[in-house]
Amino acid sequence: MPPEEQSLVYADVNRDVVRSLLVTGPRYYVALYTALGVTVLCFFFPWFYQLFYGIGAAGMNHPNVWGTYLSSFIFWIGLSHSGTLLSCVLHLTNSPWRKAMYRSAEAMTLFSLMVAGVMVFVHVGRPWFLHWALPYPNQMEMWPNFRSPLLFDVMAIATYLTGSIMFIYMGSIPDFAAVRDRTTGWRRHFYVLMSMGWRGTDREWHRLGLAYTFLAVLIIPLAVSVHSIVSWDFAMSIVPALHQTIFAPYFVVGAIYSGTAGIVTVMFLLRKYMDFGQYITTVHFDNLGKLLLALSLMWTYINLIEIFTAWYSGSSAELEALTYKLFGYYGALYWEMILFCALAPLLLISTRFRTSFVPMLILSIAINIGMYTERFLIVATSLSRQYLPDAWGFYVPSAVEVSILLGSLAMFTTLFLLFVKLIPSISIYEVKETLATPSNKTGSDAWQPSH
Amino acid sequence: MSPVPIEGVEEVLGKKFSVIKRFTFVGAVCGGMLGFALAAGTAVLYLHPTGGRPIITIPPFLIIAYELTILFGILATVLGFFLSARLPMIKERVYVPATAVDKFAVTVACDSQPHFQQAAKILSTAGAGEVSQLEEEA
Numbered sequence: 001m002p003p004e005e006q007s008l009v010y011a012d013v014n015r016d017v018v019r020s021l022l023v024t025g026p027r028y029y030v031a032l033y034t035a036l037g038v039t040v041l042c043f044f045f046p047w048f049y050q051l052f053y054g055i056g057a058a059g060m061n062h063p064n065v066w067g068t069y070l071s072s073f074i075f076w077i078g079l080s081h082s083g084t085l086l087s088c089v090l091h092l093t094n095s096p097w098r099k100a101m102y103r104s105a106e107a108m109t110l111f112s113l114m115v116a117g118v119m120v121f122v123h124v125g126r127p128w129f130l131h132w133a134l135p136y137p138n139q140m141e142m143w144p145n146f147r148s149p150l151l152f153d154v155m156a157i158a159t160y161l162t163g164s165i166m167f168i169y170m171g172s173i174p175d176f177a178a179v180r181d182r183t184t185g186w187r188r189h190f191y192v193l194m195s196m197g198w199r200g201t202d203r204e205w206h207r208l209g210l211a212y213t214f215l216a217v218l219i220i221p222l223a224v225s226v227h228s229i230v231s232w233d234f235a236m237s238i239v240p241a242l243h244q245t246i247f248a249p250y251f252v253v254g255a256i257y258s259g260t261a262g263i264v265t266v267m268f269l270l271r272k273y274m275d276f277g278q279y280i281t282t283v284h285f286d287n288l289g290k291l292l293l294a295l296s297l298m299w300t301y302i303n304l305i306e307i308f309t310a311w312y313s314g315s316s317a318e319l320e321a322l323t324y325k326l327f328g329y330y331g332a333l334y335w336e337m338i339l340f341c342a343l344a345p346l347l348l349i350s351t352r353f354r355t356s357f358v359p360m361l362i363l364s365i366a367i368n369i370g371m372y373t374e375r376f377l378i379v380a381t382s383l384s385r386q387y388l389p390d391a392w393g394f395y396v397p398s399a400v401e402v403s404i405l406l407g408s409l410a411m412f413t414t415l416f417l418l419f420v421k422l423i424p425s426i427s428i429y430e431v432k433e434t435l436a437t438p439s440n441k442t443g444s445d446a447w448q449p450s451h
Numbered sequence: 452m453s454p455v456p457i458e459g460v461e462e463v464l465g466k467k468f469s470v471i472k473r474f475t476f477v478g479a480v481c482g483g484m485l486g487f488a489l490a491a492g493t494a495v496l497y498l499h500p501t502g503g504r505p506i507i508t509i510p511p512f513l514i515i516a517y518e519l520t521i522l523f524g525i526l527a528t529v530l531g532f533f534l535s536a537r538l539p540m541i542k543e544r545v546y547v548p549a550t551a552v553d554k555f556a557v558t559v560a561c562d563s564q565p566h567f568q569q570a571a572k573i574l575s576t577a578g579a580g581e582v583s584q585l586e587e588e589a
Contacts, residue, residue, distance in 0.1 A: 010454060010553030135493055143493035147501075147511040155486075155515055159522040166529045173538075178454070178551040196533070197540025200550050201558075202464065204536045205456035210471050211532035215525060218475075222521045229514065432455045438553040 008278055010432050017175070017424045018182050020274045024421065027273070035414040043407025046400045047122050055125035057400045064383045064395035069123035071375035072405050075258070076116035076412070077157070077230055078251070078371065082259025083109030083164065084223035085291075087171075088216035097287050099430035100279040103175075104270060105263050106168040107423070111415040112262075113161045115408050122404055149232040156226040163222055167215050170208065173198050175424040190422070227255045234378065241321035241382035244309065250302045257295040257341075258371035264288050264364035266416070268357055270425060279426055282355040289354030292367070296345035303342065317387050325381040329394050333373050334381075340370030452550040452558065471531040478527020479520045486519030487512055545587045554580075 050057040060067040083106040090098040121127040133154045135144055144151050177198035180191035198204060231251035234242040264285065271280040310322040326334055344366055347353045354360065380395050397405075419425065490512040498506060533539070547556045557579070559570040571582045 014552045135489060141497060143497040145499050146490040146494060146515050147499075147508055152511070152514050152518070155518040159518045159525075162522060163525045166525055170529065170532065174551075181548040181551055196538040197544075198538065199540070199544065199546045200452040200454060202453070202457065202460045203467070204538070205453070206460070206467050207469060207471060207532055207536040209456055210469050211528050214471065214475050214528045218479075218521050218524050218528070222518075225514075225517065225521075429455050432553075 008435055010435060010438050012278075013426075013428050013431050013435070014178055014182070016276070016278070017426055017428050018179050020276070020425060021179060021187075021421060022183065028417070028421070032414065032417045035410045035417060038410035039407055039414050041407070042403045043118075043411055046403045046407070050122070050125075050400055051127075057398060059396050059398040059401060061393075061395075063386060063391050063393045064380060066379050066383060067395055068376060068379075068397045068401045068405055069119055071372065071379050072408055073116050073119040073123060074230055074251070074375045074378075075372050076112045076119060076408065077227065078255035078258045078375070079262045079368075080109040080112035080116065080160070080164070080259065081223055081227060081252075081255035082112075082263045083107070083168075084219055085256050085259060086263060087167070088220045088223075091213070091216045092220075095287075096434055097283050099434055100276075100426055101263065101267055101284055102430070103168070103172065103423075103427045104266055104420075104425050106164065106171070107416065107419045107425070108259075108262055108266055110161075110164045110168055111412050111419070113157065113164060114415065115412045117157065117161070118411065119408060149229060149236045152229040153233060156222075156229045160219075160222055160226045163215070163219050167212075167219060169194075170215065171212060171427065172423060173208070174200065174205075175428045178428050179424055223255075224252055227252045234382075239382050239386050240315070240317040241310070241325065241385070242378070244306065246302060246306055246309065250306065253295060253298050253302055254371060254374060257292070257299050258368055260288060260291050260295060261364040261367035261371070264292070264360050265368070268361040268364075270420070271357070274420060274425065276426060279431060282357075285357060285360050286351065286354045289348045289360060292345055292364075293348040296341065296348070296367075300342040303338075317385075321382060321385045324385045325377060328381065329384070330377055330381050334377055337370045337373040337377065340366045341374065344370075452547055452556040454551055454553060454555075457555075470535050471528060474527040474531030474534075475524050478530075479524035481527075482523025483516045483520040485523065486516035489519070490515040543587070545585045558585075 046057075058067060058069065083102070086098055086105040087102040087109075090102070121130060124130055132142070133144055133151065144154070146152075173195055176191045176195035177200065180188060180195050183191060228248035228251065231247040235244060235247035237243060267280050267284060267288070270276050307322060307326075310318045313319075325331075344363060347359075347363065353363075384394050385392055491507045494506055494512075545558055547554065550556045557574065559574070561567040561570055567584055574582050
């Protein structure tokens with residue numbers, strides 16, 4: 001156990017987490033208002049302009065009918081797999097080091113899903129028809145076409161969003177109870193409601209443990225299916241570079257990869273700005289680094305397979321699409337993606353690198369830039385080179401699109417900043433499980449009988 | 452009551468039977484059937500031109516069924532948890548705030564003063580830090 005953790009006692013955990021909720025400095029407000037301002041200016045205003053002017057305000061046109069909106073959507077859905085991996089998979093494998101991190105990872109999942117959902121509204125261009133994607137009885141006697149991967153997407157993402165909300169809420173109930181006892185005013189009312197009268201009896205703990213494990217078991221295949229379904233938005237087309245069976249594993253591995261990199265970024269920021277140095281330590285970064293390395297190797301392998309199958313097929317359309325992707329108009333972006341996602345993560349082989357905070361932060365941001373490039377390339381290069389040469393084209397994102405991308409990042413940041421002040425960002429009871437049980441002595445927190 | 456779940460409680464207090472798994476199972480099965488019924492039923496109600504392909508296609512509809520299986524499984528598990536843990540707590544029940552921090556409490560239900568004295572003696576000899584009497588609404 002690292003030296004910092006050995007001196008922690010149960011009461012310290014409560015104190016630190018309550019402090020993280022209640023004590024707010026000016027830096028927080030500057031960050032929050034900046035994020036909120038950027039969201040409004042860079043996301044909502046350009047979106048409203050696009051609603052007024054039309055989808056032509058985005059750079060999309062024939063043949064590139066999809067652009068950065070869709071790649072941003074996939075990027076955010078991918079980032080949402082972080083919570084699932086860290087929280088559910090590592091819960092089932094009983095990993096002790098996940099305990100300080102998983103609450104924030106689950107929150108990242110939730111907020112990425114929300115941002116992805118809003119990206120759909122932007123992407124469709126005419127969001128006032130979006131409710132037609134839901135199966136409701138209507139005067140037109142119309143029902144959605146459930147054979148389409150877009151409808152699989154609707155079902156999958158709705159399920160994933162619901163599941164993530166339930167999961168993070170249920171895991172937080174004991175923590176809401178713990179902070180309820182130490183807060184006053186509107187916060188106390190909020191935590192009283194959210195904790196549902198949790199008392200910490202063994203019956204409650206037992207039921208929570210069971211329900212939590214069941215949810216983890218249900219959510220893991222759900223997460224795999226969600227990103228496979230997103231990949232089938234592409235793979236079920238006939239466009240040469242998209243119509244590949246590798247897409248489902250490719251997207252799932254890429255999602256977990258970019259999600260884990262996102263967690264590293266968030267953990268660095270939490271550690272630095274929320275003063276959680278005792279809870280988020282080199283052990284966590286070391287283990288996350290090992291995960292990232294494994295995922296990077298898998299991702300590299302899948303990319304090689306993609307190139308190999310396209311070349312091996314001998315199909316002229318596939319070969320043209322492949323050559324265009326590697327050496328065409330977007331060739332520089334392809335090699336940047338390889339550098340950031342396949343080559344740079346090899347630095348993680350070194351333990352010294354994995355346990356250094358700032359290098360891990362820089363690498364995790366680089367990985368996510370590379371992963372966004374990957375999603376962008378999937379959309380842009382494939383649609384630019386379809387079967388008919390006279391339908392070839394290229395695509396440059398417009399200012400509106402770039403602004404909305406930045407705005408979506410700001411929206412995620414805003415939501416996350418609100419989260420760290422409302423919901424305990426470190427799981428109190430799970431961290432306590434890693435500490436030594438307190439011995440029988442009366443301290444300043446000694447309970448006094450009520451009469 | 453404790454700040455963390457305690458291993459080994461089940462051996463002492465007896466293995467607990469939990470109804471949650473039944474909720475999950477029933478919820479998931481209902482979800483599966485509902486999902487397939489939704490996809491297949493709506494396909495039959497509103498016929499898309501499919502170019503000779505089947506109206507009720509199994510693979511895509513199985514995907515919808517699968518998603519709704521998971522969704523209803525999750526919702527049923529959450530419902531089962533709240534029902535079997537008897538949350539939310541409507542009536543006021545005995546609560547010791549320090550158990551959310553670092554104290555472990557054992558509650559014994561007694562209905563008369565002699566019972567309480569007896570229980571207090573047993574708890575003190577077992578090494579309790581504090582023993583006190585609390586009242587709960589019936």
